[in-house]
Amino acid sequence: MKMLINVPETVVADALRGIAAAHPELTVDVENRVVVRRDAPVTDKVGLISGGGSGHEPLHAGFVGPGMLDAACPGEVFTSPVPDQMARAAAAVDAGKGVLFIVKNYTGDVMNFDMAMELAEDEGVQVAKVLVNDDVAVTDSLYTAGRRGTGATLFVEKLAGAAAQEGAPLERVEAVARQVNEASRSFGVALSACSTPAKGSPTFDLPAGELELGIGIHGEPGRERRAMMTSREIADFAVDAVLEDLKPTMPVLLLVNGMGATPLLELYGFNAEVHRVLAERKVPVARSLVGNYVTSLDMAGCSVTLCQADEELLRLWDAPVGTPALRWGM
Amino acid sequence: MKMLINVPETVVADALRGIAAAHPELTVDVENRVVVRRDAPVTDKVGLISGGGSGHEPLHAGFVGPGMLDAACPGEVFTSPVPDQMARAAAAVDAGKGVLFIVKNYTGDVMNFDMAMELAEDEGVQVAKVLVNDDVAVTDSLYTAGRRGTGATLFVEKLAGAAAQEGAPLERVEAVARQVNEASRSFGVALSACSTPAKGSPTFDLPAGELELGIGIHGEPGRERRAMMTSREIADFAVDAVLEDLKPTMPVLLLVNGMGATPLLELYGFNAEVHRVLAERKVPVARSLVGNYVTSLDMAGCSVTLCQADEELLRLWDAPVGTPALRWGM
Numbered sequence: 001m002k003m004l005i006n007v008p009e010t011v012v013a014d015a016l017r018g019i020a021a022a023h024p025e026l027t028v029d030v031e032n033r034v035v036v037r038r039d040a041p042v043t044d045k046v047g048l049i050s051g052g053g054s055g056h057e058p059l060h061a062g063f064v065g066p067g068m069l070d071a072a073c074p075g076e077v078f079t080s081p082v083p084d085q086m087a088r089a090a091a092a093v094d095a096g097k098g099v100l101f102i103v104k105n106y107t108g109d110v111m112n113f114d115m116a117m118e119l120a121e122d123e124g125v126q127v128a129k130v131l132v133n134d135d136v137a138v139t140d141s142l143y144t145a146g147r148r149g150t151g152a153t154l155f156v157e158k159l160a161g162a163a164a165q166e167g168a169p170l171e172r173v174e175a176v177a178r179q180v181n182e183a184s185r186s187f188g189v190a191l192s193a194c195s196t197p198a199k200g201s202p203t204f205d206l207p208a209g210e211l212e213l214g215i216g217i218h219g220e221p222g223r224e225r226r227a228m229m230t231s232r233e234i235a236d237f238a239v240d241a242v243l244e245d246l247k248p249t250m251p252v253l254l255l256v257n258g259m260g261a262t263p264l265l266e267l268y269g270f271n272a273e274v275h276r277v278l279a280e281r282k283v284p285v286a287r288s289l290v291g292n293y294v295t296s297l298d299m300a301g302c303s304v305t306l307c308q309a310d311e312e313l314l315r316l317w318d319a320p321v322g323t324p325a326l327r328w329g330m
Numbered sequence: 331m332k333m334l335i336n337v338p339e340t341v342v343a344d345a346l347r348g349i350a351a352a353h354p355e356l357t358v359d360v361e362n363r364v365v366v367r368r369d370a371p372v373t374d375k376v377g378l379i380s381g382g383g384s385g386h387e388p389l390h391a392g393f394v395g396p397g398m399l400d401a402a403c404p405g406e407v408f409t410s411p412v413p414d415q416m417a418r419a420a421a422a423v424d425a426g427k428g429v430l431f432i433v434k435n436y437t438g439d440v441m442n443f444d445m446a447m448e449l450a451e452d453e454g455v456q457v458a459k460v461l462v463n464d465d466v467a468v469t470d471s472l473y474t475a476g477r478r479g480t481g482a483t484l485f486v487e488k489l490a491g492a493a494a495q496e497g498a499p500l501e502r503v504e505a506v507a508r509q510v511n512e513a514s515r516s517f518g519v520a521l522s523a524c525s526t527p528a529k530g531s532p533t534f535d536l537p538a539g540e541l542e543l544g545i546g547i548h549g550e551p552g553r554e555r556r557a558m559m560t561s562r563e564i565a566d567f568a569v570d571a572v573l574e575d576l577k578p579t580m581p582v583l584l585l586v587n588g589m590g591a592t593p594l595l596e597l598y599g600f601n602a603e604v605h606r607v608l609a610e611r612k613v614p615v616a617r618s619l620v621g622n623y624v625t626s627l628d629m630a631g632c633s634v635t636l637c638q639a640d641e642e643l644l645r646l647w648d649a650p651v652g653t654p655a656l657r658w659g660m
Contacts, residue, residue, distance in 0.1 A: 018602035
């Protein structure tokens with residue numbers, strides 16, 4: 001597998017140098033792997049920190065900025081960041097109002113964010129933590145006890161980020177994050193495997209003519225493999241898998257997410273089918289986002305995330321945000 | 331090649347339905363294939379219209395909105411739109427101040443935009459036209475007499491769009507577009523071929539272990555094939571190819587563009603190398619944009635576009651823009 005890289009060992013550091021060059025509004029500590037809002041700590045604001053293995057860009061560094069994250073901690077590709085990264089981030093963004101850790105539910109991430117929590121608390125920083133575990137495909141996956149955290153991470157970071165930006169106290173920001181996670185469900189589909197720089201070849205075998213339903217964002221196995229399906233059939237399957245679990249009683253935020261290598265032309269066509277199924281199931285879509293946001297390197301495929309949103313969550317969604325990957329109102 | 335589609339025949343229409351569902355701020359005429367700002371025609375504003383074959387998303391429909399295009403006309407995949415589309419778009423966006431056609435230099439596009447110009451003028455619309463031909467890789471390519479139009483299209487649409495948004499007259503908007511094209515150069519590299527829905531398999535053969543230097547955005551042949559190079563080597567080659575032709579005497583706008591399937595992690599690493607070369611060549615970078623903007627379906631690879639920008643162009647770059655794919659200040 002050909003890659004646009006120097007050597008596998010420097011992929012994350014190289015990307016961080018590139019982020020620094022493109023985004024002067026961020027402070028990038030390449031050596032310690034922490035990306036922070038340049039104006040942090042922001043007075044009278046709870047600090048939001050997330051992180052995880054690299055390879056899911058723009059998640060998380062692309063979501064650092066006013067109205068969303070204060071800091072992101074990228075690990076090696078598909079590998080948890082180390083506790084010291086999150087402790088450094090906490091020290092950098094805490095304005096005395098505490099920080100919230102947003103953690104995708106993978107065993108390594110959970111363990112390392114927990115250790116970082118202790119380190120930060122030892123330094124006098126008040127820390128709360130919210131787990132994201134929205135993926136309905138399977139429980140107890142390759143790197144996870146319980147459900148995996150995937151697309152809902154974007155909703156949690158945006159909506160809790162908006163609450164924090166408004167000056168809400170830590171308990172309130174944490175409560176919003178928890179509400180958003182509980183109101184969100186995702187389901188992903190792979191048309192091809194992804195290749196990590198270290199391995200240099202696909203991380204699993206997906207035969208020509210087959211797709212994997214319920215794929216994880218590191219290529220973890222899903223529910224089943226089937227002969228290739230149409231966009232219409234995939235939308236039916238993915239949306240129904242989500243709705244079987246979520247049963248929304250109010251309008252939803254919809255994320256139609258690309259895994260990385262699926263052309264936007266196809267992703268928009270898939271979005272049309274997702275809207276069709278949701279209309280058939282009588283689920284009103286309040287807001288719709290289409291693009292590559294929570295990716296899996298060069299995997300072809302897509303995921304659907306729904307978040308049922310009351311008026312307050314809709315208001316937080318519409319609030320201004322200014323990050324490399326998500327921006328409106330500023 | 332597996333694709334997230336229903337059938338090849340409906341790919342463009344399906345995508346347009348998906349764009350309509352995701353972006354209520356746009357009016358999408360699926361049957362006639364015209365995407366228009368919902369508030370068009372905008373009083374006292376020149377209308378900007380572009381278009382071209384589909385498969386390069388978000389170009390052009392993703393650039394429709396305040397501060398950029400008023401309308402986009404998508405053709406079939408890698409196929410020029412027909413004159414009637416641009417004539418309809420002209421009628422929809424003309425506020426009596428005239429319209430500007432922004433045309434990438436491909437034989438079919440040039441011919442069909444010229445015919446549309448006649449149709450629109452017959453209806454009493456004043457039309458000006460600017461060709462984009464920024465690709466330094468080759469002259470007289472597979473679908474082109476002269477140089478191909480690629481990444482600079484984004485700069486032309488953004489900067490002329492900002493001038494139009496401010497209320498500039500048609501001659502001024504046209505002059506800005508012409509200046510931007512003349513000040514811009516691009517060079518692209520393919521690590522893999524792309525597959526069109528109609529063909530269902532790669533449109534050309536690129537052996538494992540080789541890359542193509544100077545690729546076109548439809549997979550047209552470039553300058554040469556070589557054994558796979560590092561990100562550093564590719565940046566040296568691409569930037570030098572551009573600088574050999576451009577010789578900038580002022581700071582540049584930089585677009586580091588992904589061809590579609592290259593992970594953002596890799597693209598940011600490449601951006602670091604591009605900034606390094608430009609620093610070595612003593613070319614200051616005034617603004618930097620990294621992402622998948624002018625794509626070639628599922629091709630892996632990248633392109634570099636430079637536009638030398640005086641104070642006025644920088645001011646127009648920083649002006650607010652509100653489109654699906656490019657948004658700031660609104």
